[in-house]
Amino acid sequence: MRTRTSIAAQSVLYILYAGISLTAAGMLAIIATGDVDGSFPLLAAWGATFTTVAELGLLLLILSPLVGVATLMGSSLLEKDYRHAAVAFLVVMLVALAMLLGSL
Amino acid sequence: MDPGFLLGLFLIGLVAGTIGTIFGVGGGVMVVPALTILYSLTAQEAAAISLVGIAASSSYAASYFISEEVVNIRLGMILLVPTVMGSLIGASLALNVQEWILLCLLAAVMTYSGLYMIRNPERLSSPPRDSRVKMTYRNRTEIGGVYREYTVNHPHSSLAVGGISGALSSLTGIGGGSINVPLMNIWMGVPMKVSTSTSSFIISITSMSGALIYYLNGVLLPIVAASVTLGMLAGSYLGSHSTRYINGYALRRHFSVFMFVMAVVALLKAGGYL
Numbered sequence: 001m002r003t004r005t006s007i008a009a010q011s012v013l014y015i016l017y018a019g020i021s022l023t024a025a026g027m028l029a030i031i032a033t034g035d036v037d038g039s040f041p042l043l044a045a046w047g048a049t050f051t052t053v054a055e056l057g058l059l060l061l062i063l064s065p066l067v068g069v070a071t072l073m074g075s076s077l078l079e080k081d082y083r084h085a086a087v088a089f090l091v092v093m094l095v096a097l098a099m100l101l102g103s104l
Numbered sequence: 105m106d107p108g109f110l111l112g113l114f115l116i117g118l119v120a121g122t123i124g125t126i127f128g129v130g131g132g133v134m135v136v137p138a139l140t141i142l143y144s145l146t147a148q149e150a151a152a153i154s155l156v157g158i159a160a161s162s163s164y165a166a167s168y169f170i171s172e173e174v175v176n177i178r179l180g181m182i183l184l185v186p187t188v189m190g191s192l193i194g195a196s197l198a199l200n201v202q203e204w205i206l207l208c209l210l211a212a213v214m215t216y217s218g219l220y221m222i223r224n225p226e227r228l229s230s231p232p233r234d235s236r237v238k239m240t241y242r243n244r245t246e247i248g249g250v251y252r253e254y255t256v257n258h259p260h261s262s263l264a265v266g267g268i269s270g271a272l273s274s275l276t277g278i279g280g281g282s283i284n285v286p287l288m289n290i291w292m293g294v295p296m297k298v299s300t301s302t303s304s305f306i307i308s309i310t311s312m313s314g315a316l317i318y319y320l321n322g323v324l325l326p327i328v329a330a331s332v333t334l335g336m337l338a339g340s341y342l343g344s345h346s347t348r349y350i351n352g353y354a355l356r357r358h359f360s361v362f363m364f365v366m367a368v369v370a371l372l373k374a375g376g377y378l
Contacts, residue, residue: 005173005177006171008167008170009170012166013164016164016167020334024334027110027327027330030107031110054326054330055327057330058156058330058333059319061160062160065159065163065166065311068167069309072170072177085185088185089185092189095189095192096188096313099192099317
């Protein structure tokens, strides 16, 4: 279990670092180029790209806990003591997924 | 988009993350009122932004605590069931509730957090006196290099409080640590260090659930959220390192006064006076 929890923690960290890097790169580019929404027409197209990069990084930051909990849940299903909690949480996550799909 | 505007948001996140970490209440307590009052964002938009920042910073903290084996993963998974459900319901409710109700709730949560900071209750865990309590189990966790035994009490009744904590977290955008930590420490008898680390683990998932609901409904402002989140992450790092030099406990009472003032400001905004 210890090895698996370490893997979960490490995977969350890597995704967080990727998210931070992308978000920071996007934001720095937006700030460095100034008001890219309209003041500098030549940079307007790049402005949209920078915004997309920052948004992608933000999505990685939001979803990073999901990767960790999925790894933990997968490993918990293999452990007798943790199995009930993992099954209950799996049911909740399925309900959550249904709610998210329903809200689209 | 004005770079000064983005830098201002980054600074708000930085200050909120630093102070929230030093006082152990999380950055959301400061981010939500700052965004609603200084930047005139709606309570829903501010809550969505705050939840993204909390999800990122608590994931970072939780991954550290999990690798250090301080988190009680089994307890966390049990409490995650009602808190995630509460979080999803809270975020869905927030999309359909009038703003003044959210601001009143925010004021109530801030007043509670302020009182919690003044009282700062902490109970050292002890063996259960009531052997009839069902579902109690022993857990061994390494704290400061020493293995300590503790028993988790009242797991069933704690589920309801966990659900309320999750709902309030998504409704107001404040993490929920001020509810989860005393719940685990005082009511369930879990040591403080394990309570705070397990709370980080729970909050990372509940905040993510709430943030996703807001994001998918188009309430989240991505660029604003990116600036605040980067600031909160940097602030959490600064705060965790400055706790060695700053006695946060001594300053808690002063900061709680600030929380009460912000609660009054939120109430004034709810009444349309600001």
